[in-house]
Amino acid sequence: MELISKISKGTKMDQIYIPKNRPGFHTGEYVKIIPVNERPKDNYYVYNIKEVPPIKIEIAKQIFQIIESMINYDNIIITGSFLDENFKFNDIDIIIITENKKEIEKSIKEKLKIEVHTILFNQSLLIEALKIDPKWRLMLSRCISKKRIAPLPQRKLKYRYLDVQLIESKTLMINFNYLTGKEKYKLTRNMMAISMFIKNKNISDKSIEKEIEKELDTNIEDLKNNLVTNDFFKRYKTFYSKLEKEIIENASKQEKDA
């Protein structure tokens, strides 16, 4: 049995992290540390992205290395608009599965000189998030991760929680004439993801875009490029109101049954 790990810098002493779940290497046992001649190959997993440009892979690897040198983690997942085909991302969404609560966002920004948004989860909270929240299912549907991601857990409908998530999409109706195409797209995607989650449909960027085109009778590129008109607004409003009514009614039933 052998493990390969990196020496990381500590305050008083440097350390080598090894996984908590491991065969052998029990706490209290003495081990011998010897250097390996070659740096182990960087492992990462890519989910549902046809081609990631080498520069983005390089950035992802750097993110993994920086986080690795700072905290103990179960997995690191890079997701969001950074993985879009273009280079128009505002920041990089990084989900870190860890028991650690140390604030590391600032350090990553300083080291990378790129805007990042870190979200820390412990294992059980992430599983709960994937059960009840379509947003996290969507995020994990297209990502780069340091370690393999387990299959999604069975969904659980918590209508009151979905009600809170749906309110975000009300913003489109309040600000229709003042939002950019990208903002409209995001708010529509949020609403449609919730609707599809309730219907137990598979959630990914592609499937949501298809559903938007079908349900709201609109071209997805028109929406992204802010070319949608008042007819779209009317259809959106009708769809939103119907979905909101369904969610509130079911949330009320769940409240009574609780």
Place this chain on the structure above:
Amino acid sequence: MLDLFIGNISSAISHEILMISTENKELASRYKKERDNLIVISKKYRHNINPIRDILPDKDIEYIKSKVKNKIKSELSSRIKKGYKNINLNIIEEMIEKYLRAAKVI
């Protein structure tokens, strides 16, 4: 512009109060980016309401507070009537103060 500002602030506060009232509040607050966007949009509108650099006159502040309060109450009360539990309407006013201060209205 004022109506848009009121609409966004009301929506952001309703969202936060509903979020606090769910049993999964820790999870609901985890991804703040979208909610923060709502506040950013509100601030954008605020920059188009005169006086831009100063707090608003008392008369306008009272008008905004009362409109925001009514909008939030209507959003939340409809849910309470349907049977939603644990929605604390007593925090509306302090929330309004917090958000208006952040938007430099008061």
